[in-house]
Amino acid sequence: MSIQHSISRRSLALIIAAVILMLAPVLAGSNYFLHIAVLVCVFGGLATAWNIVGGYAGQISLGHAVFYGIGSYTAVIMMLRFELSPWFGMLVGMVISGIAAVVVSWPTFRLKGPFFSLVTIAFLEVVRLLAIHDQDLMGGSSGLTIPLNIGFEWMVFREKEYSYALALFFLLLTLGVAWLIRRHKMGFYLLAIREREDAARAIGINLVSTRIRAMVISAMLTSMIGSFYAMYLTFIDPDATFSLAISIQIAMFALIGGLGTVFGPVIGALIVLPVAELMRGWLSTYANGIHGAVYGLVLVIAVLKFPRGIVGGLATLTCNEKARIQSLLASHANKGFLQDTLPAQVSDGKVILEADGLVKRFGGLIATNHVSLQLKQGEILGLIGPNGAGKTTLFNLLSGFLKPNSGVIRLMSEDGEAVNVVSPTQCARLGVGRTFQIAQPFAGLSVLENIMLGAFLHTSDVRAAEQIALDVARVTGMENQLDKPASELTVGGMKRLEVARTLATRPRILLLDEVMAGLSPTDIDQAIALIRQIRDAGVSVLMIEHQMRATMALCDRIIVIDAGAVLMEGTPDEVVNNERVIEAYLGSGYKNAA
């Protein structure tokens, strides 16, 4: 009931806001206000499109004006050369921008932070110089003027009201796309990549294709608005369109409004742009340039007061997520996740994961030295050894995060075929779930969203992912923390979240890297029970663990690694009574205790 209620109230608020947006400038009656309203729509739209890459995916592009410029020039050139309607030119521009986005993001997707930004600036600069030097098609530095064909099909109007209606339409279209992305799997995936790349790969997210898709969508929307704005201005030139200043302005609106939020960028444009324009109008009569100073002051205050953006700041005040999760939990039927949701498997003792002669060198150091191991279906295999022996390196090899210098890793697929492991994403899709020794939560997201991200491996539906996440939360004892940001969990809580997120991917093989470190003895007892249940559901488990109590209680077999090589392999009893293991790993205290 309450969910329905809050949704209808929210949509009502949106409708009211839309009506005000539509009517206000028209009622104001002055062309000047209408012009500012068009500007707000255009820049709000551009910032919204930018936010898909800059906010959701966290890749700060400072060359987005390139797509804006491509949209402008394509529409104008098609009109001048072939007398085609800008509506058609707009579509062509979007296609070209989409292709350009692939060209830019394919080689640069590995770059992070300032490096990605620098490349986008460089790309923008190259295109601007090309435009200046191309006299024939693009009119060189003097630009192109649009013939005054009035009418809807030419996107040029005598009355500004029509331009405003069209600008609003494009803004709403862009917002709609941004909203859809945020509510769907793609939005979750983009946020996950932004927060932690390795963890994202471990749950089966393809970083390259997800990022490129975001870039293409963002570029196409930017281009669309560029085409419209060119028609509105009726004149374009390289310096004003392929402009770094515009690129930065777009990013700034998103930053001030709230990076990564759906409505933040528009709110940013809505607040900052009119202030800037009105300052220019009112203050320039007193002293030339003073509007710039006041504008700057407003920006500094905005950034200081709302470090997470205006919408980001408000979101924490109107936190109804907790209530929503409570009602979700209340209405959630308790399904036996381990029995019903995990892929049913017969524990027939066949080898499901096999490493043969693995060697991994880091420079002169041999981290993994001819290691072979077999994990059988339905068993719990322990991996112990001194710190620095190469256990985590072996895990990274088995899950595709590192490539071995020699040796092979074979994985039995669900159909019983042997597949060579090549990448983390492939591994996750074949049913290998892994946790990280240093927990890697998606810190900015809630616990619920973190677990949902794992569930997205096998579903694209947000509701279904939510249900799986609730099931998993119940099994792993995280029900009471679902609404918390993952960053606020204790170390033990983060370890538990690692397991929960991995379980949600419905693995057939579970690789656990020290999930019990930092847990209290009672928590360890619970964790032991959980891992046993997971195994009983047919999942094969390979675990690195220093808590000998857990290793002894759980493992069918134990492999001891020392200095990169297998020291011995055997049952728990054989291992703890082995002199070499005691000397290298357990210590004399353990010998006496045992």
Next chain:
Amino acid sequence: MLLNVQNLKVSYGAVEVIRGIDFSVNKGEIVTILGGNGAGKTTVLKALCGLIPSTGGDITYSDSKITNQEAHRIVERGISMIPEGRQLFPYLTVRDNLMLGAYRRGARAQLCTRFDSVLDIFPKLADRLNQLAGSLSGGEQQMVAIGRGLMAQPELLIFDEPSLGLSPLLVEQMFGVIKRIAREGLTIIVVEQNVLATLEIADRGYVLENGAIALKGTCEDLKSNPLVKQAYLGH
């Protein structure tokens, strides 16, 4: 009394996580704070070190108040923390990590002797001085973290989960190191999940539950307390 905490309160937003606790540490003692996950142990330590603000109560350190002072001033007063999960500077060398520990005024003068004494406690680090801290194994990283804390020449050293992620052999050695440091005259607070081993080396302990002190006493008393036995010793 070296450290005296009275009615300390800490809140995250509207939630009060530390609800008015009292405890004290005498000079030369090893005191442990026990408690389950989320009991608030790390929060207490962070409030002591000025890493998060307290919302009420007083912290007195050698007869003057340090409540809500900035973290670097508290380090200047002689309190160092070895944080949970090591928190080294991964892209600096081991040597630089250690040197940064001696940033405290007064510690700089005796830099060389401190450095030698850290290498005396952890001889393994001598071979690793020019390696990046991030490339070390978990046990070696923990050694650097402790070494960095010692470089500040503190009077009070706070350990947050020193045995986290260490092999049984190294856990044993780590507790040996803590005992050795204590013998040299330092006062120590330890937070650990390895309750049994901690109670072996500590003098007194406090049990924290839901942000309040549920139990306190000497380690002998705590070890034989049925509540502690059941909740923290696991049998």
